[in-house]
Amino acid sequence: MKPTIAVLGGDGIGPEVTEAALSVLGACLRFRAEEGLIGGAAIDATGDPLPEATLALCRKSGAVFLGAVGGPQWEGEPRPEAGLLRLRQALGLRVNLRQARYLGLPTPLDPRLASRADILVVRDLL
Incomplete structure (x- = not known):
């Protein structure tokens, strides 16, 4: 089904x-x-x-x-x-999950650090 x-x-x-x-x-x-x-x-x-x-x-x-x-x-x-x-x-x-990953674009961060970044924003909606 x-x-x-x-x-x-x-x-x-x-x-x-x-x-x-x-x-x-x-x-x-x-x-x-x-x-x-x-x-x-x-x-x-x-x-x-x-x-x-x-x-x-x-x-x-x-x-x-x-x-x-x-x-x-x-x-x-x-x-x-x-x-x-x-x-x-x-x-x-109640919760909205927003994930962000480095896409290889220019950044003020060190590219070695940025390439390992995996950010998850947890937003309470109520």
């Missing part, structure tokens, strides 16, 4: 980059993608930045693949970003 991935393209460039990334992922993994609304796209369609149907989809899926949320056209309330915050809270997602 193929795992289900909840695909939330979101706003701005999100749907475009999500589609491209899923085509690459599809070359490596067999999965079933189900789309949901979040952010400004969800506000435009339903008035809610995280519709209950999207939250239910995310809860039943094995993974959530999110594009981007927000944009200047959604200045008032509700804010598109509120959907992302609610999703994180509902799924108990």
Whole structure:
């Protein structure tokens, strides 16, 4: 049985980059993608930045693949970003891991040290 991935393209460039990334992922993994609304796209369609149907989809899926949320056209309330915050809270997602490695580009660091650098930033989101 193929795992289900909840695909939330979101706003701005999100749907475009999500589609491209899923085509690459599809070359490596067999999965079933189900789309949901979040952010400004969800506000435009339903008035809610995280519709209950999207939250239910995310809860039943094995993974959530999110594009981007927000944009200047959604200045008032509700804010598109509120959907992302609610999703994180509902799924108990508190930590964002950001890895950084030296890519061989010019740096003020000694290249021998920079080439061994492996940095992991752990960011608490709530």
